[in-house]
Amino acid sequence: MSANLDVTAIIKLMKRKGLTLATAESITGGGLGELFTSVPGSSAVYLGGFITYSDVSKTKFLGVAKRILNKHTAVSEEVAIVMAQSARAQFKSDYAISTTGVAGPGRAYDQKAGSVWIAIDSRAGTVSVQLALSGDRAAIRHATLESALATFSRILIP
Numbered sequence: 001m002s003a004n005l006d007v008t009a010i011i012k013l014m015k016r017k018g019l020t021l022a023t024a025e026s027i028t029g030g031g032l033g034e035l036f037t038s039v040p041g042s043s044a045v046y047l048g049g050f051i052t053y054s055d056v057s058k059t060k061f062l063g064v065a066k067r068i069l070n071k072h073t074a075v076s077e078e079v080a081i082v083m084a085q086s087a088r089a090q091f092k093s094d095y096a097i098s099t100t101g102v103a104g105p106g107r108a109y110d111q112k113a114g115s116v117w118i119a120i121d122s123r124a125g126t127v128s129v130q131l132a133l134s135g136d137r138a139a140i141r142h143a144t145l146e147s148a149l150a151t152f153s154r155i156l157i158p
Contacts, residue, residue: 006149007035013156014045022091023049024062024083026074027101027116031145047091052083062086073109075101077128080117088121095155096121097148103137114140118148120155127155 014021023032029051036046050061055074058064064074064082072078080098088096097120104113114133119126129151133140 006153008039010149010153010156011036011039011042011045015041019045019095019156020047020091020093021045022047022087022093022096024087024096024098025049025051026053026058026083026099027103028099028141028144028148029053031141032097032099032148035145035149047093050083050087058083062090073111075109075111075115075117077117077119077130080119080128081121081126084119084121084126094122095152097152099144099148101131101133101140101144103140105137113137116140116144116147118144118151120148120152122155127151 025032033049036042052058052061055069058074059066062083063086064079068078080100083098083100084096087098099118101116102108102111102113106113116131116133117128119128131147133143
């Protein structure tokens with residue numbers, strides 16, 4: 001199943017349940033927002049998102065504390081969780097999805113390309129997923145999007 005079909009099903013289900021969504025993206029650079037807004041009528045569900053590619057923007061717009069970035073780096077479970085929680089709080093949405101990682105080529109934050117964290121926050125709590133992906137930059141970003149959608153689908157449809 002392609003990402004667009006998954007997103008369409010997610011949007012339809014969320015509309016039926018009256019649920020809303022926000023995003024906070026780093027590694028995917030707005031890719032989740034693009035996928036959700038590509039579906040007609042998604043504005044009833046998708047409230048908006050943040051693209052916080054730099055550490056400075058993660059701190060300024062999502063309130064990720066510098067001490068967390070210094071201790072854990074931007075590519076960590078701790079940062080992914082704060083990103084998702086902050087996006088949900090700021091948009092007052094039912095759910096928020098965050099993505100952070102190293103797309104490559106090469107290493108960043110002393111982590112190799114393909115190191116990724118996804119977090120999904122809701123009133124029920126926060127779920128985080130660590131990925132170790134391979135491939136070129138485009139493949140890693142695409143796999144991150146697919147994994148974020150699959151994880152979110154499993155949360156929506158337990």
